[in-house]
Amino acid sequence: MDTRSTKGLPAVRSAPSSSGFPFTAVVGMEDLQLALILAAISPAIGGVLIRGEKGTAKSTAVRALTEILPPVDVVPGCRFSCDPEHPDSTCPDGPHGAGAQTRSARLVELPVGATEDRVLGSLHLEKALAEGVTAYEPGLLAAAHRGLLYVDEVNLLHDHLVDVLLDAAAMGRATVERDGVSVTHPAQFVLVGTMNPEEGELRPQLLDRFGLTVDVVASRDPAVRVEVMRARLAYEADPVGFVARYDGPQRELAERIVKARDLLTEVILTDAALRQIAEICASFDVDGMRADLVTARTAVAHAAWSGRTVVEVDDVRAAAKLALPHRRRRNPFDAPGLDEEQLEEAINNSTPPEPDDDPDGGPDGPGGGSPNPAEPGDGASDPAADGGDEPDGRVDARPEDSERSKEGEAAGRSGPAAVGEVVGSSEPYKARLLSVRGAGVGVAGRRSRALTEVGRVVGDRARVGREAGRPHLLATIRAAAPHQHLRGRTGPGLAVRAADVRLAVREGREGNLVLFCVDASGSMGTKKRMGEVKTAIVSLLLDAYQRRDTVGLVTFAGAASTVALPPTGSVETAVRRLESLPTGGRTPLAEGLLQAAEVLRIAAIRDPRRRPLLVLVTDGRATHGDHAFARARQAAGWLAQHGIATVVVDCEPRRGVRLGLAGELAADLGAEYLDLGEVAAGNLIRTVTDRRAA
Structure with a gap:
């Protein structure tokens, strides 16, 4: 249930709900459950990122x-959940006295629209204005210390x-330096x-901070889907009774997590296991x-969870299956996941071979097998019989064949694209x-300059009527100072x-809707x-993708234009649509521009900010219909x-006659x-003129 601390902590989920859906009743999500359990056993892992389609x-x-989760012992009255056995010497609520209080594990939810003050904490505005004192009001990071911080739609x-x-994940602490407040406190979560x-990818720096990742998809097995529906409908019909049926499994799981935590310090990570881990990470070419x-x-x-004291x-x-998939992606468009064969190969390469019982290699002398390595059956063969002189059995092509192959490849790369061909x-x-x-007033992002709700403060302005907004504290005090003698009290x-009341004016960067209108005709x-x-x-x-934009894709070829991808935050989807885009046919340039205008019109209604x-990608030719170019x-x-x-990105060939x-x-x-x-980055920033803003 959600509670609010009397000490001013934000609303958090601090106690188990008697009617919440049981963890052990979740069907068909074994990898997800395992990742969450391992992160709960060892918080040093660094958390879990769960990727998946909606409704999973x-x-x-x-x-x-x-x-x-096991309960947590805290210092009574400490707003920062200090450990009674190891209290933080710099805690703003310190120094702490003796005693301990046990509370349930805490889950703090961070909304995607939260303000920085809400997350870090800030000056207690009411006390500052009414009492003239400086008091710190803790934020969500303080509430999440020694617990879980959950961000839905983290991307x-x-x-x-x-x-x-x-910053908090790297340092394990949160620091607030603003509005006369200077506070630092532990924030380990x-x-x-x-x-x-489908709604967009995660920033690489934050992606790397998640220890584990799980890709969740709905099962295609009808039997599993039936179990999911049965469980959910039973829960909705009788939540209390449904939860009661899982009381036993829930307790057993909680006890097993406690035992695994206690066993964690006794688990031995052998040199052989370290070697395997190093081989696997090196084979997948991960950074750092x-x-x-x-x-x-x-x-x-995992060894502690399995009740073992030695890592196997x-x-x-x-x-590796949980820790590496999101770290092996060399660019945002690589498919997530881990190559099972590559993983097994890395494990096998790092596993020492079994010792031979006969150090002399058997009756045939050292190395064993047939004394003649060229005889059949010993793993070697005649290179000519296998079709090549190379050690791996490949055949070297004749020089004339090689040249012919190169000519064919060049012709394939430079030849005209057939209608419907995918390049x-x-x-x-x-x-x-x-x-x-x-400077627009748009959605926070990283592309164009804008006045946003978040960002650095560049000034203040008067509030219009009962306009909502974040007040500029110092500017408000300055505005109120001249008439304090009229108060009538001391x-x-x-x-x-x-x-x-003055409102803060903040400047940052906004994300834009980048609509690509691409000529896919044969004139390209x-x-x-x-x-x-x-x-x-x-x-x-x-x-x-890197600038947090929404993207769309309109293509035109033949006799019509097509909305290949309506505006979306999933740049990955846009790349897939583009890669599968066929080419060829006539050029309906006017139809493509009108289709783009319609997409932008609808997008402006849905998201006017x-x-x-x-971005029009074309050679400028128009060949479909009467008066096509006009x-x-x-x-x-x-x-x-x-x-x-x-x-406009001009795709007309550089050589020959240019129109x-x-x-x-x-x-x-x-x-x-x-x-x-000129699309490649240079030292200059190209700015597109916005006629309305100019």
């Missing part, structure tokens, strides 16, 4: 975890809150996050050493920053009139050119009149013009 019991499992968390979590990848440490801690926790291969295997992209590169000029309090030229185009777009999509940025210029003029910030149609189109759009080769 992610939040249900996390909230049910508190029901089976939607604003960047400034991500920075706060990163198990971070648990859930997310739907955090993966090795997390895998080792997880293997120890099964423990290392289970740990892939190459390795993405760092793209140039494209942004919308002017004391430390401050008389504040409604007209004195060779397969090599289309591959370059897709690589440029993937690079821009990677940039959009997110400013659009249209109609395209007319559509471009309409977009310009409505102030749509646009950049310059994309440049004319950019002029009609009032757009920034880039050649395809």
Whole structure:
């Protein structure tokens, strides 16, 4: 149940609910349950990230975890949950006296829309204004100390809150330096996050802070789905009775977690196990050493969970499957997961071979087997018989065959793309920053300059009517100071009139809607050119991912345009749609621009605070319908009149006769013009002119 401390702590889930869905009743989520249990046994693992589609019991499992966690001993009256046996000497509520109080495990939920003051804590505004004293009001990190901090939809968390979590996770402490408050306190917690990848990915720095990750999908087995429905319907029909039926399994699980915690310090991590962990992490080419440490801690926790005092291969295997999937991704578009065959190969390579009973290798002398290594059956064979001279059995092609092969490959890369053919992209590169000029009032992100609800304070302004907003404390006090002699009473309090309240003006970066309008027609030229185009777009999509943008994809080819992807936060989905995009046919340029305008119109109704940025990728040719190019210029003029910030990426080949149609189109759009080769990042920041902001 949710409670609020009398000491001013935020609302938290601090006691088990008698009618919450039981952890042991969750069906078909064994990996998820194991990851949460291991993190509970050893908080040093660093928490759990749960990725999965909607409706897969992610939040249900996390909230049910508190029901089976061991209770926590705290110093009575301490708002920061200090350990009575090892109280923190710098605790703001210290020094602490003797005594201890036991309470249930605490789950603190951090909303994605929380303010930084809510998370870190801040000056107690009421006491400051009414009593004239400086008092610190703890935030969510203080409440989560020695407990669980749960962030639902963690991938939607604003960047400034991500920075706060990163600092706390790295230091194990929270520091507040603002509004006359200077406080530091311990903040060690198990971070648990859930997310739907379709709504966008997680920032790499925060992703790495999660010790374990689990990808959850709904079972496709009808029998399992029946069990899920049966359990949920039974719970909704009689919550109390349903919970009572699982009371025994819940208690057994809680007792097993306590025993595993007690056994944790006795588990031996052998040199052989360390070698296996190092081999596995090296084989998956993970960055840094955090993966090795997390895998080792997880293997120890798994051994304790299994009741063993020595880490075995099964423990290392289970740990690697949970600790490495999110660390092996070289870029945001790599598919999550771990290659089972590669994992087993790494384990086998690190396992010492079984000793031979006969040190001489048997009757045939050292090495055993047939005395003639060329004889059949001994693992070796005649290279000619196997078809090659190479040690691995591969055949070297004849020089003329090799040259013919190279010519064929070159022709394949540079030849014209057939209608409906899919051309892939190459390795993405760092793209140039494209942004919308002017300070918008948009959604927090990392692309364009904006006045946002979060960010650094750059000034203050008067409140309009009963307008809601975060007050600027010092500016409010300054506004109220001249008329304090009119109070009519004495004391430390401050008389504040409604007209004195000043609101903070904050400046940061906003995320934009980046809509790609891509020419997929045959006029785009060779397969090599289309591959370059897709690589440029993937690079821009990677940039959009890093800057927390919403993206969309409109394509045009043949006789019509298509909304390949409506605006979404999942850049990963956009890349998949782009990679499978066929090419060829005529060029309905006007239809593509009008389709893009319609997508932006609808998006503005749904999310008016997110400013659009249209990226038109084309060679400027229009070949479908009567007066094709004139109609395209007319559509471009309409977009310009409505102030749509646009950049045109010209895909016309650099060699040969250039028509310059994309440049004319950019002029009609009032757009920034880039050649395809200029998409790569340079030292300059290209700014797209926003006609309305100018």
